[in-house]
Amino acid sequence: MIYRFTCIVCPLGCSIEVEMENGEVLGVTGHTCPRGMEWAIEEVTNPRRVVMSVVPVEGGALPTVSVKTAEPVPKEKIPELMKFLAKLKLKAPVNVGQVVAEWEGIKIVATRGA
Amino acid sequence: MEPMPQISMLSYDVVVIGGGPAGMAAAVKAKELGLNVLLLDENDYLGGILPQCIHPGFGLHYFKEELTGPEFASRLAKRLVELGVEYRTAARVLEIKNYSDLEKVVIFTSPAGVYQVWTKAIIYAAGARERHAFEIGIVGDRVAGIYTAGEAQTLMDIYGILPGKEVVIVGSGDVGLIMARRFALEGAKVKAVIELMPYPGGLARNVMILRDFNIPLYLSHKVVEVRGRGRVQRVKVVRVDENLNETGEEFWIEADTLVISAGLIPSVKKLKKIGVEIDPATGGPVVNDRLETSVPGIFVAGNSLLINDLVDYVAEQGELAAESAKEFIEKGGIESRKWVKVRKGQNVRLIAPHYLSGDRDVYLYLRVARPMENVELRIPEIGKKLRLPVVKPAEMIRLKLRAEEIQKASEKLTVEVVRA
Ligand SMILES: Cc1cc2nc3c(=O)[nH]c(=O)nc-3n(C[C@H](O)[C@H](O)[C@H](O)COP(=O)(O)OP(=O)(O)OC[C@H]3O[C@@H](n4cnc5c(N)ncnc54)[C@H](O)[C@@H]3O)c2cc1C
Ligand code: SF4
Numbered sequence: 001m002i003y004r005f006t007c008i009v010c011p012l013g014c015s016i017e018v019e020m021e022n023g024e025v026l027g028v029t030g031h032t033c034p035r036g037m038e039w040a041i042e043e044v045t046n047p048r049r050v051v052m053s054v055v056p057v058e059g060g061a062l063p064t065v066s067v068k069t070a071e072p073v074p075k076e077k078i079p080e081l082m083k084f085l086a087k088l089k090l091k092a093p094v095n096v097g098q099v100v101a102e103w104e105g106i107k108i109v110a111t112r113g114a
Numbered sequence: 115m116e117p118m119p120q121i122s123m124l125s126y127d128v129v130v131i132g133g134g135p136a137g138m139a140a141a142v143k144a145k146e147l148g149l150n151v152l153l154l155d156e157n158d159y160l161g162g163i164l165p166q167c168i169h170p171g172f173g174l175h176y177f178k179e180e181l182t183g184p185e186f187a188s189r190l191a192k193r194l195v196e197l198g199v200e201y202r203t204a205a206r207v208l209e210i211k212n213y214s215d216l217e218k219v220v221i222f223t224s225p226a227g228v229y230q231v232w233t234k235a236i237i238y239a240a241g242a243r244e245r246h247a248f249e250i251g252i253v254g255d256r257v258a259g260i261y262t263a264g265e266a267q268t269l270m271d272i273y274g275i276l277p278g279k280e281v282v283i284v285g286s287g288d289v290g291l292i293m294a295r296r297f298a299l300e301g302a303k304v305k306a307v308i309e310l311m312p313y314p315g316g317l318a319r320n321v322m323i324l325r326d327f328n329i330p331l332y333l334s335h336k337v338v339e340v341r342g343r344g345r346v347q348r349v350k351v352v353r354v355d356e357n358l359n360e361t362g363e364e365f366w367i368e369a370d371t372l373v374i375s376a377g378l379i380p381s382v383k384k385l386k387k388i389g390v391e392i393d394p395a396t397g398g399p400v401v402n403d404r405l406e407t408s409v410p411g412i413f414v415a416g417n418s419l420l421i422n423d424l425v426d427y428v429a430e431q432g433e434l435a436a437e438s439a440k441e442f443i444e445k446g447g448i449e450s451r452k453w454v455k456v457r458k459g460q461n462v463r464l465i466a467p468h469y470l471s472g473d474r475d476v477y478l479y480l481r482v483a484r485p486m487e488n489v490e491l492r493i494p495e496i497g498k499k500l501r502l503p504v505v506k507p508a509e510m511i512r513l514k515l516r517a518e519e520i521q522k523a524s525e526k527l528t529v530e531v532v533r534a
Pocket of ligand 2: 013034035037
C-alpha cells in the first residue's frame, strides 16, 4: 500500500510517498529533507491531531469558552474525545490557559476566557 | 418630539477604528510611542474575528509560538490593558470627516450615546466583509440555512450552536476547509466542498482535513442554485471548463446547510466616502510605505488594507500605521522627495504598498495570479532576484526591500514572478 501526502512541515510542500506492508514502513520517497520523512512516517503509523472545540459556560460574557487539547490526540480517538467534550459544562470565571478537564491523561485547556 | 441624542465631544491624537489584531497592535504601539489614543470597536468584545478562530495557526512570527485565535487576541488585549490604552467596545463608527490635515472627526454611537471625537490622525483597521451567496451567482429559493463561513463560525464557536447537519461548503480556501473540519468534528456530515478553480485554495495542512474526515472535494465545480421549502434541501452543482464557463454536466446534492466561503473584501465604505483612492486589485486603499491613504493622516492596516492570511503580518501593519501616525503628527505630514510607484508585472495579481519613499525599509505584500513552481521573483529596475520553489495565490508573499535598494529606482519598480 502506498500513501501519498503533501508535506506540511514547511512551505515547500513536497509530495511524499510512504510504502507500507503489514504495518511496516518499506520506503519513503519524494521528501527533500529528514524532517519531512519523519513527519510522513508518523502520519502513516500514528497520525495525531490537536483537537479544538467549544464548551458551554455559565455566567460568562459569551455563552462558550473555546478549548484545545494540550497535546496531539491519536486520530482514531477523536470522535470519542468529542463525545466527552460535548458533555462538559463550565462555570465562569475561566482563564485562558486554565486546565478545565482531563481525558485519558490528556489535558483540556481553555483558549478563551469567561 | 424625540429629544436629540446628546453629542459628547472628545479629543485625541489618534483614533483607531476596529479592535481586531490590526487595531489592537496599532493602539498598543501608539500608546508606547506616547500618543493619546482611543480604540473603538462595534463588537461587545475586542479581537475582531480572532475569538471565533479557535484552531491553532496564529502567532508563529509575532509571538514565536503557535496559538489559537482567541489566545492571540487575549495576549494583545492583555498588553492593551497593562498599558492603559483607552478603548470602547459596542462603539460603532458611523462617519469620518476630514476637515484639514490635522483636524479630523470620528463620529460613533455607543449605548451611552453619540460621540464626536476630534483627532489628528486616524488608523482605519475595520477588517473585511465576506462575499454572500448572491455575489457569486447562486440563485434559487429564499430559504434559511445559507450562511457565510464567518456567520457559521460565529454561531458555532462563539454561541455554541450547530447551524446544520448536512453541509455543502463553497470554496476550498483555508476558511472553507477549517469550517469543514469544525462541522465534521461536531458530528455534522460535510457532503462536499465545491471549488471553482482546478486546484484547492488552502494551505496543504488544511487540505489534509478533507482526508481526515473523508470529505469529497469537487475541483472545477460551482454551486449555481439552491432549492428548499423554508430551509435548504438541495443544491445544484455544475462542472466548469478551463475558462470557468459552465458545462452541461450537473448534479444535485441533498443538504440542509450551504456555507459560502468565497473570499473576503476589505471594508472600505467609510473611506470611499471621504475620497480615499481604492486599488481595484486589493480592494483596499492605495497607500504609501507608511500605510497612509490618499487622504493625509488616514492610515490603514490589516484586512482593510488587503486580505491577509497571516495575523502576524496584520499586527505588523498595525504597528507600522501607529509609527506613521506619530511621524505625521510630529512633522505635520508625511513628506518625501520622490515616490517610487510599485507596478504589477507578470503573474502578480495584487501588491501593496503602492508608493515607496526610499527613506525606509519596507515590506511588500503580494499575491500571484496562478500557482507556479520553480520561479524567480524579479524587480528588473533594481536588479533584485529571489528564487522561490513554489508560489500559490492562497499564500501571500512578503518581500523586504531595503531603503538603499528602493533608492536605485527612479520612478517605478516592477515586481514580476517568472519561470527561473
Ligand atoms: C476562518 C479564518 C481563519 C483564519 N486562520 C488563520 C490562521 O490560522 N492563522 C493566521 O495567522 N491567520 C488566520 N486568519 C487571518 C486573520 O484572522 C486575519 O487576517 C485577521 O484577523 C485580520 O485582522 P483585522 O484586524 O484586519 O480585522 P478583523 O479581525 O476583522 O477586525 C476588524 C474589527 O473592526 C471592527 N469594525 C468594523 N467596522 C467597524 C465600525 N464601523 N466601527 C467600529 N468597529 C468596526 C469589527 O467589529 C472587528 O472587530 C484567518 C481568518 C479567517 C476568517
Ligand atoms: S520534505 Fe522537507 S523540504 Fe519538503 S516540504 Fe517537507 S519539510 Fe519541507
